[in-house]
Amino acid sequence: MTYAPPVAEQLFVLKHVALIDELAAHERFTEATPDMVEAIVSGVGDFASGEYAPLNRVGDQVGARWDAGQVTMPPGFREAYAAFVASGWGSLDGPVAYGGQGLPFSLFSVMMEDLGTANMGFSLVNMLTPAAIEALHAHGSEAQKTTYLPKLISGEWTGTMNLTEPQAGSDVGALKTMATPVESGDHAGQWRVKGTKIFITFGEHDLTDNIVHLVLARTPDAPPGTRGISLFLVPKYRLDADGAIDEANDVACVSIEHKLGIHASPTCVMSFGDHDACYGELVGDLHGGMRAMFTMMNNARLNVGNQGMQIAERATQSALAYAAERIQGSRTRLGPIADTPRADVGPVAIIEHPDVRRMLIRMKALTQAARALTYYAAGQADRASLGLDGAQARVDILTPLVKAYGTDIGCEVASLGVQVHGGMGYVEETGAAQHYRDARIAPIYEGTNGIQAADLVGRKMTIDGGAAIKQLIDDIRSGAKGAAPLALLADDCAEVAAWMQANASSDDRLAGSTPFLTMLSVATCGWLMTIEVAALDGDSTVSPDFVAAKRQAASFYIDQIVPQAAGLKAAAMAGAAPLYAVDAATLIGRD
Numbered sequence: 001m002t003y004a005p006p007v008a009e010q011l012f013v014l015k016h017v018a019l020i021d022e023l024a025a026h027e028r029f030t031e032a033t034p035d036m037v038e039a040i041v042s043g044v045g046d047f048a049s050g051e052y053a054p055l056n057r058v059g060d061q062v063g064a065r066w067d068a069g070q071v072t073m074p075p076g077f078r079e080a081y082a083a084f085v086a087s088g089w090g091s092l093d094g095p096v097a098y099g100g101q102g103l104p105f106s107l108f109s110v111m112m113e114d115l116g117t118a119n120m121g122f123s124l125v126n127m128l129t130p131a132a133i134e135a136l137h138a139h140g141s142e143a144q145k146t147t148y149l150p151k152l153i154s155g156e157w158t159g160t161m162n163l164t165e166p167q168a169g170s171d172v173g174a175l176k177t178m179a180t181p182v183e184s185g186d187h188a189g190q191w192r193v194k195g196t197k198i199f200i201t202f203g204e205h206d207l208t209d210n211i212v213h214l215v216l217a218r219t220p221d222a223p224p225g226t227r228g229i230s231l232f233l234v235p236k237y238r239l240d241a242d243g244a245i246d247e248a249n250d251v252a253c254v255s256i257e258h259k260l261g262i263h264a265s266p267t268c269v270m271s272f273g274d275h276d277a278c279y280g281e282l283v284g285d286l287h288g289g290m291r292a293m294f295t296m297m298n299n300a301r302l303n304v305g306n307q308g309m310q311i312a313e314r315a316t317q318s319a320l321a322y323a324a325e326r327i328q329g330s331r332t333r334l335g336p337i338a339d340t341p342r343a344d345v346g347p348v349a350i351i352e353h354p355d356v357r358r359m360l361i362r363m364k365a366l367t368q369a370a371r372a373l374t375y376y377a378a379g380q381a382d383r384a385s386l387g388l389d390g391a392q393a394r395v396d397i398l399t400p401l402v403k404a405y406g407t408d409i410g411c412e413v414a415s416l417g418v419q420v421h422g423g424m425g426y427v428e429e430t431g432a433a434q435h436y437r438d439a440r441i442a443p444i445y446e447g448t449n450g451i452q453a454a455d456l457v458g459r460k461m462t463i464d465g466g467a468a469i470k471q472l473i474d475d476i477r478s479g480a481k482g483a484a485p486l487a488l489l490a491d492d493c494a495e496v497a498a499w500m501q502a503n504a505s506s507d508d509r510l511a512g513s514t515p516f517l518t519m520l521s522v523a524t525c526g527w528l529m530t531i532e533v534a535a536l537d538g539d540s541t542v543s544p545d546f547v548a549a550k551r552q553a554a555s556f557y558i559d560q561i562v563p564q565a566a567g568l569k570a571a572a573m574a575g576a577a578p579l580y581a582v583d584a585a586t587l588i589g590r591d
Contacts, residue, residue, distance in 0.1 A: 003053040004317060005045025007349055008546055009371065010110050011038060013016070016535040017528055018106040018379030026386055029104050040103075044089055048114035051080045056119040059264025060434050066256040071204040071266045073080045077122060081155075081207040090126065090155035091182065095137055098149035105385070109378040112303055113371075116310035120438045121264030123310075125158055125202045127303045131296040132159025132214050135231070139284035139292045144233060148212055158208050160214040161296050162234075162270060172216065172293070173225035177272065179217040179232050179280065192402040193234055193280045194273035196254075199445070202270030204236075204253035210245055210494050211236040214296065215272065215280060216289050225234055229289035234272060236279035250278035253369050261437030276566040284286040297446060302377055304446045305402030308410030308439070309370035315417035315435040316363040322421055323351035323360060350420075359420055363413045364549070365557040368532075369525035370409045376528055377402045390572055393468040397460050398524075400452035404514075405521030407442035407449065414439040426561070453513035459501055461509075466501050472520075473497065486526040493520050496572045507576035515568035522565035529554040 014020045014037065024032040055076050062074040070134045084090065092098020093108040108130070115123040133152050136145055151157040166450055168174040177195025182188055193215060197203075204211070213234040222228030240246040257267040272278045284292045330346020331353060377398040383391035414435040418425035425432035443449045461469055473494045480486040497517050500509045533554045536547050 003049045003056075003314060005042075005049055005114050005117075006313065006543060007042055007045050007265075009368070010041050010045075010548075012105060012193075012535075012539065012542060012550075013371055013375045013532070014041070014110065016532055016539070018104075018375040018382075020104060020379070022104055023104050023106065023379065023382050023386075028386065029382070031102070031106055032107065033483075036103075037107065040092070040107055044111045044334045045114050046085070047087060047089065048118040052122055055080055055122060055264070056434075059119060059432070060261075060438075061119050061263075063263030064256060064266035066204075066253065066266070069204070069252050069254075070206070071253060071256060071268070072206055073266075074264060076329055077264070078207055079435065080122070081125065084126070085155040086320050088154075088542050090129070091153050093130075094133060094153035095149070098137075098145060098153055098544035104378075104382045106375060106378040106382055109302075109306055109374060112306050113310055113313070113374075116307050117314045119264065120307060120314075121262035124262065124265040125207060126204070126239055127307075128161055128201050128300065129155070129159040130303070131161055131299040132212060134299045135214060135281065135292050135296045136233070138295050139231070139288070139321065140233070141281075141283075144281060144283065147239065148233070148235075151210070152212060156208060157210045158202060158205070158211055159212045160200055160203050161293075161300065162200055162203070162213050163293065164199045165196060166198055172229065172290070175216060175218065175229065177215065177217040178389050179215075179219050179230065179282075181219070182279070187279045190279045190281055191217075191232055192273065192276065193232055193278045194276065195271075197272070199257070200268045200270045201265055201445075203266070203270045204256075209237075213251065213270070213272075214283065214292075216293060219286065222287060223305075226290045226319055228287055229293075230286055231283040231289040231292040232280035233283050234278060234451045241567035253400075260440055262441055296540065298395075300380065300446045301399050301403040301452070302374070305370075305377075305404075305406030306374050306443055307442045308406035308408070309367060309374050311410040311435055311439040311442070312363070312367040312370055312413035315414045315432065315439075316360075316367050318430070318432060318435065319363060319417045319420040320351070320360060321422075322432075322589040323356055324349055324540050325351045329353065338440065338572070356420060357417045359551065362561075363416050365553040365561060366409045366413050368550075368553050369522075369557055369561075370406045371528060372528035372532065373398070373402055373521070373525050374406060376524075382558075390468075390471070393463050394472065396463055397456075397468050397472055400456045400460060400517060401521040401524060402448065404443070404449040404452040404517055406527070408518070410439040410442055411436075450514060454510055456517050457509040457513040458506075461497065461501060466497070469520075470494075471496055472524065476523050477532050479527045483526065483558050483562075485531055485558055485566070486523065486530065489519065489523045489526065489566045492566050492569045493523050496569060499573055504575065511579055512574060513577040515572040519565050519568050519572060522562055526558055526562045529557055 002579040023029045058074045065072045091100045092103050093105050112126045114254045152159050165175045179191040179193050182190050215234045216229050218228050236251050237245045238249045254271050327347050328350050331348045380391050380394045384395050418432045418436050421430050421432045424430050461553040524569040
C-alpha cells in the first residue's frame, strides 16, 4: 500500500509535546514559525510519499548489489537521492555556518520519520550522515569542518560510523584497527589506517561521489581498552589542496551482508589500508575516540528509536487498510451474558471483529506513544543545544528509552500487522512481512536494547546523584492526576529505582534492567499521552475525528498497556540469583 504521511498527528505532537512554539521564541530558532513548521512537515511528507515510498518494494526485492568491491543501489534510488539533495531536506538542522538551515532537531526528526516510514532501508543513508556531522562539528578542527561539513550537510557526500570489528562485536575496547602517524612525505601529519570493520551501514554505494568514514582505531603505544581509542576521518577519495576529489584512498568494500530485512541498505565489510595507502586525519584529541563516539552514537540512538515508530506507523496504516477491506465472517452482537444474542450481522469487514479491533487499537496506541516519546526527546535535545537547565540530563535519561522502547514497539506493531493480515500477512505480496523483517534489526544495532537497559541502570541512574531520574518520575506523577494506573506505575518506578540505587548489586541491577526500562518508558509515554489529551480541547486546528481517535488511543494505552508494565515490577526487583541458579553447562543441557 502507499504511505500517507500523518501530518495532523505530527503537527499536533510537535506543538504540544515537543513544544516547538516555545523553541521558536529563542533567537537561534526564530525561523521555526508556525507557517514554516507546517510547510516543512507537509513538504517533507509529500517528498517522502512521492520519491521514497514507491521504491520500498523494489528496495526489498532487488536490494543493494555488490560486485568486485562496488555497490549498486536498486533502480530509481540514485534519482530519488539526487532529488533529496536538490530539495535541501538534509540541511534542515545543520549548523548555519556550514550551509545548514539551523532549524530545530525536532523538525529533522519529522523528516526522518517520513523518509523511514516511506522506505526504512533507503532512509538509513540519511540517518548516519547526521551523526557524522554532529561528531565533526563537536570534535573536528576548523579545517575539517570547513572542508567536510558543507558537503555532508547538503547530502552531496555521505558519512559513516566505523566501530564494530569481527572479533569485538559490541566490545569496542577490543578493536584492533591501527592508525600510525606519518612522519614525512606527501602525507606527513596524517595517519596511516589499517584494519577491518563490519556492519557498516552504507559503507559503499553509488549515490554520491564521496563517502566520509569516521573510523575508531588504536595508535602505537596506546593504553589498553577503550582508553586507547582515537577517532579518524578517512574519506573514500582523498581531496586535493582545493578540497576537490582526487585519488582513491585504499578503502575497499570487501562484501555486503545478506540480511533478514532492510535489503535496500548495504551493510558492508570495510577494509582499510590493504595496500598500506589509506590515510586519515585525527578528529579531536588523541585517545579521545570514546567521547567522540558517544556523540555519534547518541544521535544515532535517537534516530534508531525513531525507526521503531516509523515501521509501526507503516504497519498500522497497512493493517487498518486491509482490515477495512477484508470481508470475512459474521459478527454476533451480544447483550449481557444472560441474554440471547441480539443480532447476527454479516458478512463484515474484519475491522468489526472485537479481537481484530483490539489489535488495531493497540497498534495505534503504541505508535502514538512512540511518536510522543521520540518528539519529546527531540525537543529536549533542542533545549540542551540551547544550554537550558536540566535539558541535557533529561535527554541522557530519555535516550535509552527512545532507542529501546521505540524499537520494541516497532517489532510488536509489525508482528501485530502480520497477525491482522492473517495468512496473507505471512506471504510477501501484502508487504506486512517486509515490515516485520525490516523492524527486527532496530533493537540490535547502535547498541542492543540490553545495552540500553544497562546504560539506564548504570550511567544514567547516577546522573546528578540520581536526581535526574527522580525528576522524570516526579513529572510523571504530577501529570498522572486522574489516571490511576499511571500514578501506580510511577510509584512502582520510583520504588524500583530506589531499590537499585540503594541495595542492588551491579548484577542485580543488570538482571532487572530491561523490565525497569520498559516500566519507565511506558510511564513516560503514558504521561506524554495525558499531556496530549489535555491539549485537545484548546486546539482548534484538529478535527472532531482526530480528537475522538486520540482520546481512544490514549485511553487504551493508560487502561491496558500501563497496567501490563506495572506487572514487570517483580522481574525488575528479582535480582540476578534466579538467572544463575544453574551453571552454564546445565542451562545448555550438557551432562
